[in-house]
Amino acid sequence: MSSxxxxxxxxxxxxxxxxxxxxxxxxVALGGAARWVLWPLVALSGAAAVLAAVAxxxxxxxxxxxxxxxxxxAGAVLCAVQLVPLPAGVLDVLSxxxxxxxxxxxxxxxxxxxxxxxxxxxxxxxxxxxxxxxLLSFLAAVQVCRARLSRERLLxxxxxxxxxxxxxxxxxxxxxxxxxxxxxxxxxxxxxLVTPFGNPNHLAGFLGLASTVALGLALTTRPRSRALPYALxxxxxxxxVVLTLSRGGIAFFVFGQALLAVxxxxxxxxxxxxxxxxxxxxAAALLGLLxxxxVGAYTAADRLWAEAxxxxxxxxxxxxxxxxxPMMARTARAFPVLGxxxxxxxxxxxxxxxxxxxxxxxxxxxxxxxxxxxxxVPGLLLLxxxxxxxxxxxxxxxxxxxxxSALAGVAALALxxxxxxxxxxxxxxxxxxxxxxxxxRPRERERTGATKPGCVKPSAWVLGTGVALTGLALVALVxxxxxxxxxxxELAGLVTARAPESDVRARGQTLIDRHPSDYLLxxxxxxxxxxxxxxVAGEALAFINRALYLSPHDxxxxxxxxxxxxxxxxxxxGFLEYRLAYEAxxxxxxxxxxxxxxxxxxxxxxxxxxxxxxxxxxxxxLGNTPGRLGAALxxxxxxxxxxxxxxxxxxxxxxxxxxxxxKSELPAAETACAEVERxxxxxxxxxxxxxxVLRAQGRRDEALQTLxxxxxxxxxxxxxxxxxxxxxxxxxxxxxxxxxLQAVSPFLTDYAxxxxxxxxxxxxxxxxxxxxxxxxxxxxxxxxxxxxxxWFAVARTQEALHRYDAAxxxxxxxxxxxxxxxxxxxxxxxxxxxAEERTRVDTRRKELTDDPHAQELQHLLGNTGGAGEAAxxx
Numbered sequence: 067m068s069s070x071x072x073x074x075x076x077x078x079x080x081x082x083x084x085x086x087x088x089x090x091x092x093x094v095a096l097g098g099a100a101r102w103v104l105w106p107l108v109a110l111s112g113a114a115a116v117l118a119a120v121a122x123x124x125x126x127x128x129x130x131x132x133x134x135x136x137x138x139x140a141g142a143v144l145c146a147v148q149l150v151p152l153p154a155g156v157l158d159v160l161s162x163x164x165x166x167x168x169x170x171x172x173x174x175x176x177x178x179x180x181x182x183x184x185x186x187x188x189x190x191x192x193x194x195x196x197x198x199x200x201l202l203s204f205l206a207a208v209q210v211c212r213a214r215l216s217r218e219r220l221l222x223x224x225x226x227x228x229x230x231x232x233x234x235x236x237x238x239x240x241x242x243x244x245x246x247x248x249x250x251x252x253x254x255x256x257x258x259l260v261t262p263f264g265n266p267n268h269l270a271g272f273l274g275l276a277s278t279v280a281l282g283l284a285l286t287t288r289p290r291s292r293a294l295p296y297a298l299x300x301x302x303x304x305x306x307v308v309l310t311l312s313r314g315g316i317a318f319f320v321f322g323q324a325l326l327a328v329x330x331x332x333x334x335x336x337x338x339x340x341x342x343x344x345x346x347x348x349a350a351a352l353l354g355l356l357x358x359x360x361v362g363a364y365t366a367a368d369r370l371w372a373e374a375x376x377x378x379x380x381x382x383x384x385x386x387x388x389x390x391x392p393m394m395a396r397t398a399r400a401f402p403v404l405g406x407x408x409x410x411x412x413x414x415x416x417x418x419x420x421x422x423x424x425x426x427x428x429x430x431x432x433x434x435x436x437x438x439x440x441x442x443v444p445g446l447l448l449l450x451x452x453x454x455x456x457x458x459x460x461x462x463x464x465x466x467x468x469x470x471s472a473l474a475g476v477a478a479l480a481l482x483x484x485x486x487x488x489x490x491x492x493x494x495x496x497x498x499x500x501x502x503x504x505x506x507r508p509r510e511r512e513r514t515g516a517t518k519p520g521c522v523k524p525s526a527w528v529l530g531t532g533v534a535l536t537g538l539a540l541v542a543l544v545x546x547x548x549x550x551x552x553x554x555x556e557l558a559g560l561v562t563a564r565a566p567e568s569d570v571r572a573r574g575q576t577l578i579d580r581h582p583s584d585y586l587l588x589x590x591x592x593x594x595x596x597x598x599x600x601x602v603a604g605e606a607l608a609f610i611n612r613a614l615y616l617s618p619h620d621x622x623x624x625x626x627x628x629x630x631x632x633x634x635x636x637x638x639x640g641f642l643e644y645r646l647a648y649e650a651x652x653x654x655x656x657x658x659x660x661x662x663x664x665x666x667x668x669x670x671x672x673x674x675x676x677x678x679x680x681x682x683x684x685x686x687x688l689g690n691t692p693g694r695l696g697a698a699l700x701x702x703x704x705x706x707x708x709x710x711x712x713x714x715x716x717x718x719x720x721x722x723x724x725x726x727x728x729k730s731e732l733p734a735a736e737t738a739c740a741e742v743e744r745x746x747x748x749x750x751x752x753x754x755x756x757x758x759v760l761r762a763q764g765r766r767d768e769a770l771q772t773l774x775x776x777x778x779x780x781x782x783x784x785x786x787x788x789x790x791x792x793x794x795x796x797x798x799x800x801x802x803x804x805x806x807l808q809a810v811s812p813f814l815t816d817y818a819x820x821x822x823x824x825x826x827x828x829x830x831x832x833x834x835x836x837x838x839x840x841x842x843x844x845x846x847x848x849x850x851x852x853x854x855x856x857w858f859a860v861a862r863t864q865e866a867l868h869r870y871d872a873a874x875x876x877x878x879x880x881x882x883x884x885x886x887x888x889x890x891x892x893x894x895x896x897x898x899x900x901a902e903e904r905t906r907v908d909t910r911r912k913e914l915t916d917d918p919h920a921q922e923l924q925h926l927l928g929n930t931g932g933a934g935e936a937a938x939x940x
Contacts, residue, residue, distance in 0.1 A: 186582075560594070678712050844856070
């Protein structure tokens with residue numbers, strides 16, 4: 067089963083094959099994001115570790131346990147500790163936040179048993195399996211890479227996998243295919259380079275590592291003719307990094323190449339006179355790779371520039387990943403001892419978001435914060451140990467160009483993870499561990515039987531440990547098969563199907579017991595109760611309070627809470643919840659659902675945020691709602707008093723003036739207009755308001771003169787020009803109205819403005835008696851900005867021309883755009899037009915039948931079908 071003592075064991079070759087399969091598996095499995103990837107990951111890593119141990123035993127070699135294996139092993143231990151169910155007292159000491167969640171949300175539901183530290187146990191089970199798999203694959207790589215050929219083959223697999231990904235991406239681009247292999251469309255991701263990686267940052271990280279490793283292979287392969295494929299793979303990988311348009315990926319890839327150049331220069335100085343010079347070849351390779359990068363950057367220059375401009379200001383940086391770091395750090399401070407649970411960040415983080423955000427954060431996108439949040443202080447210590455172990459490798463004597471390239475690539479990937487989370491997924495994590503294993507391997511000059519620190523004999527106990535760890539990881543995947551999204555989808559399906567609330571609650575409690583920190587599960591149960599009316603509104607409120615405890619900035623939860631409170635008669639609190647829903651990002655809730663439920667001024671006061679501009683919008687909505695003009699005036703008075711002295715008060719006075727004009731209360735409108743003029747005397751809206759007041763007072767000439775003077779001050783102002791042209795038409799100044807419209811035409815910016823211009827020009831033509839031309843303009847306006855009023859205007863003009871059939875068709879066009887409850891009058895209009903058309907046709911038929919001269923005329927015109935066919939002539 068094995069060759070000579072110095073040969074390569076068949077077990078080593080099998081372990082090598084398992085590791086190569088792992089390197090390829092990650093990218094193929096959607097960059098490691100596919101759910102099914104964990105099962106083959108565990109199986110292959112366990113097989114590789116056991117086979118490598120068997121090979122070492124048969125060859126009489128010691129198994130090396132490098133320092134970098136310590137964080138992996140300790141991370142697995144921490145995951146296991148986080149999954150141990152703890153009594154309430156112990157949990158309160160180790161994780162006060164988990165204990166508070168238990169007491170507030172779970173105990174009232176009857177889920178008061180012992181709870182683990184992890185706030186999402188299934189996710190932590192999956193992370194336990196991943197940590198064990200990573201540990202086994204790293205140890206297997208350390209052993210397998212003792213053989214030079216195995217080491218080169220493994221690194222070559224990584225290099226060519228990266229090149230293959232770039233070829234796949236370029237093929238998709240050349241064929242114009244946006245879905246993966248033309249079969250699998252991306253739902254949320256929009257990658258610029260279509261590969262199995264949906265996230266361009268993760269793709270850039272993998273390609274950067276693969277390209278740097280390929281460069282090292284090109285530098286060390288002899289003869290030079292054999293190095294050409296590696297050089298091409300390095301160039302392809304570098305080109306792929308640029309084409310991903312990942313700003314961080316490109317920046318840290320360039321950093322990796324610069325670090326490699328520094329390391330090669332240092333090595334050249336240290337080995338001067340002792341080894342053959344390779345500096346010229348190294349410089350040529352690096353310059354060639356940089357040339358490829360330059361070509362790629364030139365090819366994608368426009369898109370790269372657009373990406374760079376998206377982060378070119380302090381404000382944009384504040385809303386980027388970096389701007390979220392303080393919020394993530396505050397979250398970490400809440401879990402100092404053992405963290406919130408490895409993998410629990412997605413479920414638990416909404417509890418600690420300090421500002422609303424429509425996106426779901428699955429990771430902090432910073433390796434340090436990831437460790438601090440999920441593992442607490444022990445996680446930071448493990449990161450420190452990993453950094454120390456990497457530094458020891460970097461200071462190791464006798465590193466060749468391939469090993470230096472490998473370390474430079476891993477360093478660039480690790481630093482990139484300060485702004486990303488590519489190492490959280492198996493594709494990049496396994497690749498980095500295999501590369502590190504190739505460098506951390508025992509040296510050929512070390513004695514095979516040495517028992518120095520970090521080495522163990524491959525006894526049966528060691529083999530059994532490897533098998534046991536593999537079994538543990540596979541067992542961990544059983545409870546880890548439950549995913550947050552599946553639980554949410556299952557419960558949402560029950561709520562959508564309007565299942566009985568008892569069934570929803572029973573299933574919801576089971577899922578909540580499994581995912582206790584997922585606010586959406588509580589919200590879904592509350593929604594089921596809220597849809598059943600006031601009888602169960604109390605239950606809805608109880609569940610929605612738990613959802614808001616776990617996600618204080620969830621707008622939908624605030625909306626559900628408002629409905630439940632209104633059902634219970636607690637109106638002030640209910641409208642306050644509507645206000646909180648608005649402040650959490652639901653910008654339509656106030657003018658939509660909330661305003662329809664308002665009954666009093668007190669309701670409106672509770673509803674209004676501390677923002678005058680929102681009060682202005684609410685006032686506009688109230689004023690435009692039939693039958694609520696009195697409520698709008700009362701709210702206007704409250705809002706003006708409430709926001710007195712604040713910016714925006716002039717807008718409130720302006721709304722007050724227009725509301726008074728609608729009620730024909732001219733003295734009050736004059737008073738309000740005077741207040742607007744006092745607050746904003748030079749505003750254009752102030753002058754427009756004055757013109758409206760003058761017009762309402764019967765001083766039309768003064769109003770018209772005011773508008774004309776304003777247009778001289780604000781030439782090209784669209785709204786002002788339309789207002790002036792409308793008043794000129796009303797005053798019978800058709801020619802001046804046409805001139806005003808013609809002057810503003812070059813300043814129009816959208817279809818709606820163009821449609822309005824055409825409608826007003828049609829009104830001018832109607833005043834001049836040119837109805838046929840007016841119809842054409844109105845039809846064009848209706849096509850530019852379709853709406854019932856636009857089509858009804860067309861119909862009215864056609865009716866004036868006695869084109870009853872065409873007018874009826876236009877009315878039907880408008881009918882299709884009307885809501886079902888407001889079609890009665892339009893339907894009656896269409897029926898009248900159709901009756902008029904039938905009457906006209908019958909009259910014409912009778913004329914042709916009774917008048918022989920008319921029949922002869924029809925015959926001469928070529929209409930020989932007789933009187934029956936003549937009836938079809940309009």
